[in-house]
Amino acid sequence: MEVFKIEGGVRLKGEVIPQGAKNEALQILCAVLLTPEKITINNIPDIIDINKLIKLLGNLGVKIEKLGPGSYTFQSDEVNVGYLETEAFKKEGGSLRGSIMIVGPLLARFGKGYIPKPGGDKIGRRRLDTHFEGFINLGAKFRYNREDHFYGVEAPDGLTGNYMLLDEASVTGTANIVMAAVLAKGTTTIYNAACEPYLQQLCKMLNSMGAKITGVGSNLLTIEGVEKLGGCTHRILPDMIEIGSWIGLAAMTRSEITIKDVSWENLGVIPSVFRKLGITLEKRGDDIFIPEHKDGYEVKTDIDGSILTIADAPWPGFTPDLLSIVLVVATQAKGDVLIHQKMFESRLFFTDKLIDMGAKIMLCDPHRAVVIGHDFKSILKATTMSSPDIRAGISLLIAALSAKGTSTIQNIEQIDRGYERIDERLRAIGAKIVREKQ
Incomplete structure (x- = not known):
């Protein structure tokens, strides 16, 4: 110690x-799972929570190359979705609260996403309902294993856009739903969306990858689903x-x-x-x-x-x-x-x-x-x-x-x-x- x-x-x-901003980096790093193309991210902070997430992405099969201090490339062209059901993932994902945001991208691209109950600061109850209610609104089926505290959402036939009014303006919840909706069929409207600068940064990055998100910076986001996303270069605030x-x-x-x-x-x-x-x-x-x-x-x-x-x-x-x-x-x-x-x-x-x-x-x-x-x-x-x-x-x-x-x-x-x-x-x-x- x-x-x-x-x-x-x-x-x-x-x-x-x-x-670089920790809370932006947690979102941006999860978004690399949305495309098989290479993504370059600059100004990533060298801190424990971010390094844990980078390691988790590597264990999922994401190809990671460090270009220099704070600069990495990520390529998710051979993601091992099976890793999500291993005991190693249950332990690793449970030690980091930010790991919840891998669920939206995985659900959107591969039709399923799992996560153990996330850890993080002991500062009081931090509910996940907003995340999963959003996924359900997009057509996913939800399941929860009480014994293992293991959450899962599945949509083998893909997601479909929908209107939703969030019960709270959750930053991570909004980010997760946005990342799921960008590849859904049709249009998604999210009202009472979080509008923090880091969420705006995520939306700008996704748009540079080919997403169609409007209303960025407001609490009303409209997302027209696209078939695929490409690579990009992004700098964290x-x-x-x-x-x-x-x-x-x-x-x-x-x-x-x-x-x-x-x-x-x-x-x-x-x-x-x-x-x-x-x-x-x-x-x-x-x-x-x-x-x-x-x-x-x-x-x-x-x-x-x-x-x-x-x-x-x-x-x-x-x-x-x-x-x-x-x-x-x-x-x-x-x-x-x-x-x-x-x-x-x-x-x-x-x-x-x-x-x-x-x-x-x-x-x-x-x-x-x-x-x-x-x-x-x-x-x-x-x-x-x-x-x-x-x-x-x-x-x-x-x-x-x-x-x-x-x-x-x-x-x-x-x-x-x-x-x-x-x-x-x-x-x-x-x-x-x-x-x-x-």
Whole structure:
């Protein structure tokens, strides 16, 4: 087991380049199964979850060639669909939540798709109903083995387009249904579709392969099925969650940091939410410059003077993946903030670790926490803690970097699942962090 040892209280300075977007990569990599032709993908992040998916694709028979850092070619001309029914696949697919998105492409192209109950972060219930209801609407037959927790959909005669109103604007659910519908007969209409930039990227990639998808960027997608798709070259966007993490880290450590090539047009409300916390962000071309906050940062109250509430919502609302970072940043703000995590009922439970460090947080219920900011008048204290999930893990790392003394973070595989070489990149801008085996 590896741990991070962090000496906090060090001011950082320099430039960082955000990694490719994890949540886009999970979708894009599954889409390579839709065609026998070669696909080139650039800016793939080198993180545990993505590497697991690439390995799974290889075990399915996809030919994979690494061209350089973050660049690969994939060719799915000899897919071994039989691998889906092996014990090896049940174990491998169950360790990665993103593996659910291989089902849509496999169902569309080969008439069947199977998946064990996916793993991932322990942040609360993450239902799969939207995915499978969408497949059923396209004509697939669904089956579920309760003993093995094994899901299956089959459509030996192919899929047929249909109208559907999704019960929730699920990003992965929308992606899965879109990938199934592009090869279905006729027209599919998806209302209440997710419209995140990463879903838009998937649709743009599929259209470049020969799909006919309209309404991209809205919550109403129309897909005219085609007989086959071809190859393409695609570049993954920078990771907006990592960009938000760097913003929070800069503010908490009162450091001067420039985040390069952030794709401002795809950040949505993220910059404005951090500005509500009093954090100064400057747009310099396509970069974000965060100056050293020597005097701290002051929370902006609502117009009527009531406490600032930051809540998650489907795009173009604020992403739930950044609420953990906002919460830890609020612990040193001047003013109070109510954090409302609507989507997952276990994501705020890491706050007890911040309270141990001296943060003033009242956990109202599983979904809401009030943070009373210290305004840097009381610095967090170093401690030993364990990372419960990816986003809580990076939040605890940010807290440790700002704390007085040396902290230890255990279970750092959770952080490595979503952040590429984070310790190396932090050291490059002056952080005192080492990775040790225990």
